[in-house]
Amino acid sequence: MGYRYACADFTFPLLPHQNALELIHLMGFDGVDIGLFEDRSHLQPSDVFKNPQRGGEALAESVSRAQIAVADVFLQTDLDFSVKAVNHPDAHIRSGERGQFEKLVEYALAAGSRHITCLPGVHFEGEAYERSYERAVEELLWRVSRAKDAGLVFSVEAHLGSIAETPEQAAQLVRDTDGLTLTLDYTHFTKVGIPDERVRPLIAYASHFHARSAAKGKLQTVLEENTIDYDAVIREMQRTQYKGFIGVEYTWTQWENCNRTDNVSESVSLMKLLKQAEQKSEK
Numbered sequence: 001m002g003y004r005y006a007c008a009d010f011t012f013p014l015l016p017h018q019n020a021l022e023l024i025h026l027m028g029f030d031g032v033d034i035g036l037f038e039d040r041s042h043l044q045p046s047d048v049f050k051n052p053q054r055g056g057e058a059l060a061e062s063v064s065r066a067q068i069a070v071a072d073v074f075l076q077t078d079l080d081f082s083v084k085a086v087n088h089p090d091a092h093i094r095s096g097e098r099g100q101f102e103k104l105v106e107y108a109l110a111a112g113s114r115h116i117t118c119l120p121g122v123h124f125e126g127e128a129y130e131r132s133y134e135r136a137v138e139e140l141l142w143r144v145s146r147a148k149d150a151g152l153v154f155s156v157e158a159h160l161g162s163i164a165e166t167p168e169q170a171a172q173l174v175r176d177t178d179g180l181t182l183t184l185d186y187t188h189f190t191k192v193g194i195p196d197e198r199v200r201p202l203i204a205y206a207s208h209f210h211a212r213s214a215a216k217g218k219l220q221t222v223l224e225e226n227t228i229d230y231d232a233v234i235r236e237m238q239r240t241q242y243k244g245f246i247g248v249e250y251t252w253t254q255w256e257n258c259n260r261t262d263n264v265s266e267s268v269s270l271m272k273l274l275k276q277a278e279q280k281s282e283k
Helices: 019-027 052-063 092-113 129-150 167-176 196-205 231-241 263-282
Strands: 006-007 031-037 069-076 115-118 155-157 181-185 204-213 247-248
Touching: 006 263, 019 052, 031 092, 052 069, 052 092, 052 115, 052 231, 092 115, 092 129, 115 204, 129 155, 129 167, 155 204, 167 181, 167 196, 181 196, 196 204, 196 231, 204 231, 231 263
Parallel strands: 006 031, 006 247, 031 069, 069 115, 115 155, 155 181, 181 204, 204 247
Antiparallel strands: none
């Protein structure tokens, strides 16, 4: 039995949301990764969290009509990921973000998702890395516990500019935060020249996976320029008995020049490559 594949709804920001969901189905995907990114996605936390239960139920109806499943719900409450970081020095902001997480849990459950993702926090200027890190662990432990009580798997995406911007920092964060998992995206590491070999051990900690083409200096590019060894990724997933979705996650935004790919063609081509890698590794 092969892996289940998802495509992000924010891959197609110019389409109405229902049309994006239906396109994802037509492209052959099993599920959708939902982006709740304030000011940059179809669905806005400030809108759907007014009534998380009703908002989640509306999403469940939409994905049902599109004949796909919700693979993950990814929350980012501000475009600048430091402004409302989970480990912000301001206790009032941290408390507010806990409240947002509670709404995320309610929303995801109503939508039929069993997986949620957030950002891990950042290193704040003016204080030691260790202090920012300690607050991140404290806040993420609370979220792990809350998600577990609700029957959800919770993960963070280690990314450039975060408290875990190297593979080694990401691994340490997971080890120090019992129950935490990763939404693993090689491309943040590939872009700055970190080789696959340093990233690959993180697959053992992953509950969700983001795949797209990348190369040194390019967070997102076309498949012909891709340098990530996805054959090796699939082999490691099988070795570590990875159980989650593989989310093909192209974006369409001026940020990092991520508006220069044909996201339909690239998404289908990468999913095909990943499925071929599955077949080769099973022989």
